[in-house]
Amino acid sequence: MSLTPGVMVAGANDPSADWSRDEYQCELVGPQQTSTEAIRQSARLAKFHVPEVVFGPGSLTELGHCALRLGGRRPFLVTDPGLMEAGWVDEAVGHLRRVGLRPVVWHDVTPNPKDHEVEAGFQRYAASGCDVIVGVGGGSVIDAAKGVAILASNGGCVLDYEGVDRVGLPIPPTVMVPSTSGTGADVSQFAVITDTTEHIKITIVSRTLVPEISVIDPRLLTTMPDWLNAATGLDALTHAIEAFVSRAHNPLTDNHALHAVGLITENLVRTQVQPKDFGARLAMAQASLEAGMAFTNAILGATHAMSHQVGGLLDAPHGVVNGVLLPHVIRFNAEAWPERFVALGAAAGLRTTGVPPHEVAEQLADVVRALADDVGVPKGLASLGVADSDVVVLARTTLKDACMATNPRDVDLRDVETLFREAL
Ligand SMILES: NC(=O)c1ccc[n+]([C@@H]2O[C@H](COP(=O)([O-])OP(=O)(O)OC[C@H]3O[C@@H](n4cnc5c(N)ncnc54)[C@H](O)[C@@H]3O)[C@@H](O)[C@H]2O)c1
Numbered sequence: 001m002s003l004t005p006g007v008m009v010a011g012a013n014d015p016s017a018d019w020s021r022d023e024y025q026c027e028l029v030g031p032q033q034t035s036t037e038a039i040r041q042s043a044r045l046a047k048f049h050v051p052e053v054v055f056g057p058g059s060l061t062e063l064g065h066c067a068l069r070l071g072g073r074r075p076f077l078v079t080d081p082g083l084m085e086a087g088w089v090d091e092a093v094g095h096l097r098r099v100g101l102r103p104v105v106w107h108d109v110t111p112n113p114k115d116h117e118v119e120a121g122f123q124r125y126a127a128s129g130c131d132v133i134v135g136v137g138g139g140s141v142i143d144a145a146k147g148v149a150i151l152a153s154n155g156g157c158v159l160d161y162e163g164v165d166r167v168g169l170p171i172p173p174t175v176m177v178p179s180t181s182g183t184g185a186d187v188s189q190f191a192v193i194t195d196t197t198e199h200i201k202i203t204i205v206s207r208t209l210v211p212e213i214s215v216i217d218p219r220l221l222t223t224m225p226d227w228l229n230a231a232t233g234l235d236a237l238t239h240a241i242e243a244f245v246s247r248a249h250n251p252l253t254d255n256h257a258l259h260a261v262g263l264i265t266e267n268l269v270r271t272q273v274q275p276k277d278f279g280a281r282l283a284m285a286q287a288s289l290e291a292g293m294a295f296t297n298a299i300l301g302a303t304h305a306m307s308h309q310v311g312g313l314l315d316a317p318h319g320v321v322n323g324v325l326l327p328h329v330i331r332f333n334a335e336a337w338p339e340r341f342v343a344l345g346a347a348a349g350l351r352t353t354g355v356p357p358h359e360v361a362e363q364l365a366d367v368v369r370a371l372a373d374d375v376g377v378p379k380g381l382a383s384l385g386v387a388d389s390d391v392v393v394l395a396r397t398t399l400k401d402a403c404m405a406t407n408p409r410d411v412d413l414r415d416v417e418t419l420f421r422e423a424l
């Protein structure tokens with residue numbers, strides 16, 4: 001199965017695999033592709049697409065040069081009020097001006113960015129004669145910036161581009177500066193936008209959305225409130241785990257996913273209890289990046305497909321919803337493929353030698369839940385406002401989400417309803 005030209009079928013590069021074996025055909029082949037020959041062909045290909053990354057404390061000072069290198073003369077800087085207040089926008093504007101650029105700042109993005117905000121941002125962009133698009137903020141700002149960029153060269157409404165590979169024309173050059181650790185939106189081929197009519201979040205997947213440059217300065221993480229640090233850390237953990245078990249994983253994505261799991265389980269709590277521990281911030285910035293590099297190439301799974309629906313319905317923080325859902329989805333997926341969770345368990349610090357794979361998976365689910373407890377994430381979706389009466393609609397829209405295609409286990413409506421009810 002190729003979801004995009006750059007995303008190949010699961011396990012395609014396992015050198016020890018005998019691709020003619022029947023179990024690989026049911027385990028690895030997506031619903032659209034059943035021939036062994038197709039698997040053999042994809043076994044020869046593993047593409048890995050990431051932006052140029054400028055990483056490290058103080059890297060924000062490079063922003064002006066990054067915009068210049070992309071041919072920018074008038075950057076369109078997308079951000080939100082929280083980033084303005086934290087002072088990072090002033091600093092970013094200063095670095096752009098220092099190299100002679102005259103940025104236009106648009107700061108009207110809200111969390112879970114809305115379709116009409118993207119439209120308003122595009123109108124402002126079109127009226128301002130800007131060229132390079134710069135996003136300074138969390139996943140919401142970065143996704144809104146990508147939405148503006150899509151409209152700038154493709155026209156129409158941002159919701160028209162829902163799904164895989166629907167963005168036909170290349171977008172203007174983009175530089176992203178993530179302020180959370182993290183969504184990985186600064187390196188990903190995803191944009192997630194709220195459809196305010198249907199109250200769902202739609203996912204746009206296109207290689208054109210991978211930014212040209214990601215400027216990752218861990219200093220920005222130090223102004224995150226605790227709840228956001230917790231939420232985004234669990235989001236990154238979900239990216240790493242879903243990418244590792246994805247049907248579209250490959251060895252290039254696996255290493256980053258496993259490394260991210262180790263960094264997060266070792267450092268997320270430290271960033272909460274010792275917020276000035278810069279080593280832990282640096283580790284979380286790297287974890288977010290590595291989880292992002294893994295999931296943009298391997299895609300995600302049921303946790304994200306479900307979480308997007310809750311986010312659209314309730315405007316709830318994405319990472320918090322993921323943190324609640326992830327242990328349930330781990331248990332569900334492990335029933336079909338427990339072996340895949342052994343390496344994840346080891347990366348999370350669990351003893352795995354001699355332990356049956358399904359027990360490792362169970363313990364991994366417990367580790368995720370314990371981490372969520374430690375950083376203050378609620379136990380269930382009900383405390384976020386989800387009611388039993390919402391489950392049927394949430395489950396129906398979940399099945400249409402682009403992230404569901406790569407979940408390692410086939411999922412039907414009843415499964416999703418059960419998962420939502422377990423997570424209430
Ligand atoms: N495109 C992708 O690949 C991708 C992946 C995962 C999630 N997402 C999306 O990202 C969004 C969530 O993004 P997020 O969790 O990064 O948060 P966010 O961008 O929604 O920000 C939440 C709030 O925190 C504030 N904030 C952000 N960084 C701050 C900082 N350093 N200091 C002070 N305040 C700060 C913002 O102003 C905002 O009010 C969701 O819409 C989710 O669907 C996208």
Ligand SMILES: [Fe+2]
Pocket residue numbers: 183235238239304318322
């Ligand atoms: Fe996410």
